[in-house]
Amino acid sequence: MSRIHDALKRAEQERATSMGTHFEPAFDQPQLQNDGPLESMPSLQPSGATAIPAMASGFNYESLLARCPQAEWTPDPLTMLFFQEDDSRIGAEEFRTLRSRLYQIREKMQLKRLMVTSALPKEGKSFVAANLAQVMVRQHGRRALVIDADLRNPGMHRHLGAAQSPGLTDYLLGECDEFAALQRGPMENLFFMPAGKIAGSAPELLSNGRLKLLLQRVEPLFDWIIIDTSPVIPVSDATLIASSCDGILLVVRSNVTPSDLARRARAEFPDKLLLGVVLNGTPSGKLAQSKYYYGAAVNSQV
Ligand SMILES: Nc1ncnc2c1ncn2[C@@H]1O[C@H](COP(=O)(O)OP(=O)(O)OP(=O)(O)O)[C@@H](O)[C@H]1O
Numbered sequence: 001m002s003r004i005h006d007a008l009k010r011a012e013q014e015r016a017t018s019m020g021t022h023f024e025p026a027f028d029q030p031q032l033q034n035d036g037p038l039e040s041m042p043s044l045q046p047s048g049a050t051a052i053p054a055m056a057s058g059f060n061y062e063s064l065l066a067r068c069p070q071a072e073w074t075p076d077p078l079t080m081l082f083f084q085e086d087d088s089r090i091g092a093e094e095f096r097t098l099r100s101r102l103y104q105i106r107e108k109m110q111l112k113r114l115m116v117t118s119a120l121p122k123e124g125k126s127f128v129a130a131n132l133a134q135v136m137v138r139q140h141g142r143r144a145l146v147i148d149a150d151l152r153n154p155g156m157h158r159h160l161g162a163a164q165s166p167g168l169t170d171y172l173l174g175e176c177d178e179f180a181a182l183q184r185g186p187m188e189n190l191f192f193m194p195a196g197k198i199a200g201s202a203p204e205l206l207s208n209g210r211l212k213l214l215l216q217r218v219e220p221l222f223d224w225i226i227i228d229t230s231p232v233i234p235v236s237d238a239t240l241i242a243s244s245c246d247g248i249l250l251v252v253r254s255n256v257t258p259s260d261l262a263r264r265a266r267a268e269f270p271d272k273l274l275l276g277v278v279l280n281g282t283p284s285g286k287l288a289q290s291k292y293y294y295g296a297a298v299n300s301q302v
């Protein structure tokens, strides 16, 4: 029985007592390469997209990223934990712990493209993905990209208070290049690719080859690429995206996610991709009490 099964079981047992979010790793992961922050640049050139020059000595990433539009964001102050100076927001420490765990994993395997998913809607995928990206860039010099790949029900732009398009769909349709689909917000080194306009069939768009190309092209520019997805049980989109990722975090909402559905979601992915479970939860009936909610909700016991 894998550790992820143990983690799901433990999550189930904790329903009665804990409403917290904590991370349960699911290794042993295979030993792969330990990547540095910036690797050599692929020289792929999609049709309709601006070419990124091949890596050369003295290559200026800043000038490339300067092509991303500077955007006005109004992040949700209740759920986005790192936009204010206050480092002691309830819940922030638990995201730092999750960050440490991910760096530990990265010592053992290639890990940059991180997918965040869950069995069902409203379990906190976007909440976890957005805050994780923020806590990553709180470390000096780290650059993160968060991509909203939930093309059916995009929500990340609402958490960040950002525009929904142009974004991933527009890129997948070949209607813009990657820089036009990216936004640079008010937090240094945090970049966002929203879902874009709602158009076409999500599975067809996600499997047309351009998502892989996009990730290859932007990968050298970032230390972390965090991909928010649709829930696993109702639709197949997350499984399509998983094949382009290095690792997956499965969000389980305490007191909400039926354990059999969490297990079914987990079974959709190969063991080697499953990094762990993020238990996210709230005391029932306490949703309006945000302080208590966070205090309990992001309670890391890594
Ligand atoms: N730990 C938490 N603390 C505070 N609010 C949370 C927490 N987890 C989730 N929420 C809130 O619960 C709601 C659903 O969360 P979120 O949008 O992250 O879920 P989701 O899994 O991405 O949903 P969807 O499947 O619709 O995309 C949001 O209003 C979010 O702000």
Ligand SMILES: [Mg+2]
Residues within 6 Å of the ligand: 125, 126, 127, 150, 154, 155, 156, 228, 229
């Ligand atoms: Mg979401």
